[in-house]
Amino acid sequence: MSDSVISVENLGKKYRIRHEAERQRYVALRDVLAQKLSAPLKLLRRKMGDGRSKISTPLSSPNSDLPTSISQLPPSRASHEEFWALRDVSFEVRRGEVVGIIGRNGAGKSTLLKILSRITEPTEGRVRIKGRVASLLEVGTGFHPELTGRENIFLNGAILGMTRAEITRKFDEIVAFAEVEKFLDTPVKRYSSGMYVRLAFAVAAHLEPEILIVDEVLAVGDAEFQKKCLGKLSEAANSGRTVLFVSHQMAAVQNFCQTGILLAQGRIERSGPVADIVKHYLIESTHLAELSLADRADRQGSGALRFVGVTFKDAHGQPIRALTCGSPATVELSLSNTHARTLRSVRLAVGIDNDMGQRIVVFSTHLASEDFPELPAEAETVEVRVPRLALVPGRYSFTLFASVNQEIADWIKNAGVFDVEGGDFYGSGQMPPQGQGSFVMDHEFSITSLTAPARV
Numbered sequence: 001m002s003d004s005v006i007s008v009e010n011l012g013k014k015y016r017i018r019h020e021a022e023r024q025r026y027v028a029l030r031d032v033l034a035q036k037l038s039a040p041l042k043l044l045r046r047k048m049g050d051g052r053s054k055i056s057t058p059l060s061s062p063n064s065d066l067p068t069s070i071s072q073l074p075p076s077r078a079s080h081e082e083f084w085a086l087r088d089v090s091f092e093v094r095r096g097e098v099v100g101i102i103g104r105n106g107a108g109k110s111t112l113l114k115i116l117s118r119i120t121e122p123t124e125g126r127v128r129i130k131g132r133v134a135s136l137l138e139v140g141t142g143f144h145p146e147l148t149g150r151e152n153i154f155l156n157g158a159i160l161g162m163t164r165a166e167i168t169r170k171f172d173e174i175v176a177f178a179e180v181e182k183f184l185d186t187p188v189k190r191y192s193s194g195m196y197v198r199l200a201f202a203v204a205a206h207l208e209p210e211i212l213i214v215d216e217v218l219a220v221g222d223a224e225f226q227k228k229c230l231g232k233l234s235e236a237a238n239s240g241r242t243v244l245f246v247s248h249q250m251a252a253v254q255n256f257c258q259t260g261i262l263l264a265q266g267r268i269e270r271s272g273p274v275a276d277i278v279k280h281y282l283i284e285s286t287h288l289a290e291l292s293l294a295d296r297a298d299r300q301g302s303g304a305l306r307f308v309g310v311t312f313k314d315a316h317g318q319p320i321r322a323l324t325c326g327s328p329a330t331v332e333l334s335l336s337n338t339h340a341r342t343l344r345s346v347r348l349a350v351g352i353d354n355d356m357g358q359r360i361v362v363f364s365t366h367l368a369s370e371d372f373p374e375l376p377a378e379a380e381t382v383e384v385r386v387p388r389l390a391l392v393p394g395r396y397s398f399t400l401f402a403s404v405n406q407e408i409a410d411w412i413k414n415a416g417v418f419d420v421e422g423g424d425f426y427g428s429g430q431m432p433p434q435g436q437g438s439f440v441m442d443h444e445f446s447i448t449s450l451t452a453p454a455r456v
Contacts, residue, residue, distance in 0.1 A: 004130075005211060005242050006093035006116065011125035013086040013111050013266075085111040086266045089125070095210075098243045100257035100274050102250070102281050105298045105413055107263040109246050113137055113215050116244065131210030131242070134160065136201070145189035149180055149199055152188055156203045170206045177228070178202035198225055205232045212236050215246045230256065248413065250357040254278045282355065285397065285414050293400075296412055305343060305375070305409040307400045309334035310416055323389055323418060325440065326425030331363070331384040333400070337377050343404045346372040350384060351399040352391075353414075360438050361391075390439045392432060393422045 086108045093099055103109050114120040115127060117135040143152050153174055157167040167174075175181055178199040180191075188196055214233060230252065237243050237256070247253050253260065253274060260277030262270045270280055293307050314320045315328040323329045331350060337343065349364040363384050365371045400415045401408075422431045425440045432440065 003095045004092045005095045006091075006130075006244075007126075007128040008089055008091050008116075009126045011086055011089040011112075011115065011127060012084060012123050013108075013115060013120065014123040015083045015085060017081045017083050084266050086115075086122075089263075089266075089268055091261060091268065091271060093242055093244070095242055096237075096240045097259060098237045098245065098257045100253035100260045100277070101244060101246045101263065102248075102253060102260060102277065103263035103269075104285075105300060106265075108266040109263055110137070110215060111266075112263070113213050113244065113246060117213055129211065132161070133211045133213060134204065134207040134209035135213040135215075136204045137213070137215045143188055143196070143200060146187055148187055149178075149184045149191070152199070153203055156200065160204055160207060162207060174199075174202045174206050177205070177232075194225070201225075201229060205229070209241065211242045211244070213244045216248070248357055249359075250278045250282060254356075282357070285357075286395075286417060290417065293412065293415060296415070298412070300411040301402070301408040302404070303338055303409065304404045304407075305346065305402045306336045306338060307333060307402065307410055307412060307415070308336045310398075310400070312418055321419070322421045323391070324421050324423040325389055325391060325393060325431065326423035327389060329386045329389045331386075333382045333384065335380060335382060335402075337375070337379070340377050342377055343375045344373065345405045346375040347401075347403045348372075348382060349401040351401070353397045353399065354438060355395055355397075357397075357414075360396075388425075389420065389423075390425070390441055391420045392436075392438055392440060393420050393434075394438075395419050 089108075089112065101109050101112065111120065113135065114137065115122050116129065117133060117137060119135075119137070143156055147155060153171065154164065154167055158164070162170075175184060178195075178201075180195050180199050183191065183195065188199070191199070212233070233243060233245070233256065243257075245253065245257055257274045259272065260274040261268060262277050262281055270277055293309060299306075311319050311332040311334070312321075312323060313330040313332060314324075317330070333348065333350070347364075347366050349362060349366070351359055352361045352363075354360050363386075395417060396419075397414050397417045400410065400412045402410045425431070426442075
């Protein structure tokens with residue numbers, strides 16, 4: 001097409017993954033140095049021994065128990081596997097079009113955006129792009145923690161392709177958007193995470209490219225900041241720029257985009273009007289959430305601690321298929337300690353999403369100040385207790401997260417689904433009509449009489 005600004009033909013990206021067939025015993029540098037330093041003494045002892053051995057054993061003897069240098073470590077047997085992150089991907093994007101790219105973890109979304117942003121070279125296929133491209137892939141990349149906010153605005157702007165004159169012209173607007181005026185001359189290492197993200201997004205969002213590529217910017221910051229982000233993206237789209245938008249928030253994708261592309265296992269599964277693509281994705285996600293956690297290959301993390309099951313229980317500790325609004329509820333998380341040892345600094349979280357994939361509540365050991373300093377090797381379950389469930393009737397999905405010593409151990413998005421049935425939350429036998437909010441909460445009304453002032 002003549003108005004096509006992005007043309008992708010048979011795009012493919014291959015990675016080579018190495019697998020160790022046998023894990024070798026780890027030998028630290030200090031071990032090698034200790035052996036080197038002690039070798040002359042050992043040799044001297046052999047020569048000054050009782051005379052039973054006149055022939056000294058060479059330092060490099062194959063009979064030595066330990067290697068004497070890194071080069072002598074036994075070679076590990078390894079195999080290699082070819083993994084295609086993308087394969088046979090073809091599509092076109094027209095000028096001024098806002099396209100939502102969705103898919104589960106590992107579908108190839110980030111790889112596609114990195115290729116379009118010229119960060120990664122494709123293995124095969126061709127990409128044609130007309131116009132200047134700006135990418136918001138990892139907000140904050142290029143910030144130097146020792147530099148002030150003012151200095152980082154110029155540094156990061158230059159990295160993103162802005163001229164000094166352009167940065168100077170937009171400087172006040174960037175600062176106002178980020179709301180960091182008071183801390184502009186403070187090193188960003190002292191910024192809160194929210195301030196850091198706001199400043200980083202503000203710099204990137206004030207580029208003026210023909211094509212804007214955005215990956216999950218709405219996953220960070222508070223609700224007010226996310227609203228500002230979406231407003232800035234809408235401003236870019238309304239000005240005729242082309243936008244590629246990746247997000248797991250289906251409501252944002254459906255409201256912001258015109259067309260959609262659904263990726264699955266590195267290929268385009270479906271494309272077309274965004275409402276149809278989102279509907280298809282949500283149906284597929286429900287089917288995925290019904291799989292056993294042991295069969296989920298789309299999880300992330302080191303695997304030091306893994307979720308192996310989830311059970312919902314009522315007030316009496318009995319397993320139930322659906323929770324009841326207004327009643328106590330317990331979520332039992334079954335865990336597998338893969339190393340069979342005590343784990344330290346363990347953090348767990350359960351995120352609840354509505355039927356549009358929007359996060360509505362989080363149960364977190366961190367938020368409740370209940371992180372586990374130690375989790376015994378024999379620990380098999382952890383319970384999350386909710387005294388009175390405030391969710392309205394409907395179907396919900398949940399995400400599971402675990403970290404060990406500040407490293408992600410297991411992270412399964414859309415790990416499962418559960419239903420909530422109506423209950424007597426208010427003791428009145430009444431529930432809000434469908435579509436009137438996601439929660440119920442205690443409240444009361446009272447009348448205050450205004451006493452007329454006395455006449456004198």
